[in-house]
Amino acid sequence: MILQVKNITKTFIVERGMFKRGAGLVRALDGVSFSMEEYSALGVVGESGSGKTTLAKIILGLIPANGGEVIFDERMIADFRKDVQIIFQNPYNSLDPKMRIINTLAEPLLIHRVIPRHALKERAIELLRMVGLDEGALSRYPIEFSGGQRQRICIARALASEPKFIVLDEPISSLDLTIQAEMLDLFLALKERFKLTYIFISHNLAVIKQMADQVIVMESGKIVEQGAKDAIFNSPAKDYTKLLLEAARGW
């Protein structure tokens, strides 16, 4: 088991009114548990508001959980911040707009001392090539790139520290349809090349079908169904899963 998620609970406090009276609680995650084998691909599917992104952020330690545990196997994940990375949904918002691409890519390399300082540029070019861009991108700013290109840069940054585990949080849903397929191919190629274990979060079942071998179906903070991809797609047990499949067919 490379990752074990045990009974994660997360509650957000929603403040209402001028004097913050009548504060309400929103259960974003409610007793979520699952585990993953090395080199496996887990698909997390659910409609918006089902807690998918909250789950991703808790796994990455970006926000604290109210209860439960996220345990990475220390034999495989020795340096958490180096070995576990995330790709966010919105590439327009995920790169520092004031920073040239070369500096953005150099950051993880510098922070984790992956390579000596003089080899930074060379490594940055190598990373760009890997995601299908060229060295012309180095001295440019994020605003000069399209959404797809920006997402490629985000992928290059995530891969810079040579991670073993990646969380992809709706990585293609804000991209054009034509680019989506290209990106999925890129993910699959990189997965092979770097022996990655990943969690792929999406509301799109067709994408999950292509990218995952295990699937978790979430609804309002709870896991309603989990299992092997084929089992979920061919014989869903729960009504909610059937509903999702139904909706996907219509679309």
Next chain:
Amino acid sequence: MGSKRLLFGCLIIGIFSLLAIAAPLVSPYDPSSIDQAGLLMPPSARHLLGTDGLGRDLLSRIIYGARISLSIGLIAVGISVAIGLVFGAVSGFYGGLIDSLIMRFVDIMLCFPTFYLILAVTAILGPSIFNIMIIIGLTSWMGTARLIRAEILSLKEREFIQAERAIGASSSRIILRHLIPNAIGPVMVNATLGIAGAILVESGLSFLGLGVQPPTPSWGNILIESKSTLGVAWWITVFPGAAILTTILGFNFIAEGLKKKIG
């Protein structure tokens, strides 16, 4: 429109800055040398802007005064931006108790009428160019702090800051390399206005005799000397006043232009 204003402002400030830097070369007389030929001479070919009550060339005094007034403006604002940046960034980034403490301190500082605070401190420490720069700086950083804090509060929720956390960037790296560079735009606009404000404060202080001490000329203390001869020598009041007005207008143009540019 924005870029035209910016250009115009830069032109004005550029000219004044050049004059200030090259003061010994461009001023026709020594600012403290006295022309025996006459006191209170109106503008003429010999003294382009006339002479003051001691027979000193007004143009030279205004040019040398630009040195003092502009450098007080720049350095005072430099100090205030530095303080505001540190307090604002820490406050916005860490939040919680630290944020509350710093913001209450800002509120307290804002409660004092700044000019009287400056007056009181100058009265205690004594008036000198150095003291004035520091005092103006120490009493004008609150706006910058609030501005930076507000910018950082909204920036730190953006995904690129979360992405930095995910790659293991330290808090200081995130503040210095990501938050401040992205928050600095509005601060620069504010700072430009601050320079104009500092020049005004200095003029006011000098006018009250608590600013730059004669014989060192500053725009403010040239004005105060004109007070007693206002009825007979309009030029000693009008020209330094016009210099202050134009400079402040210039800085305001730059600020407006920058604001439009940044959006």
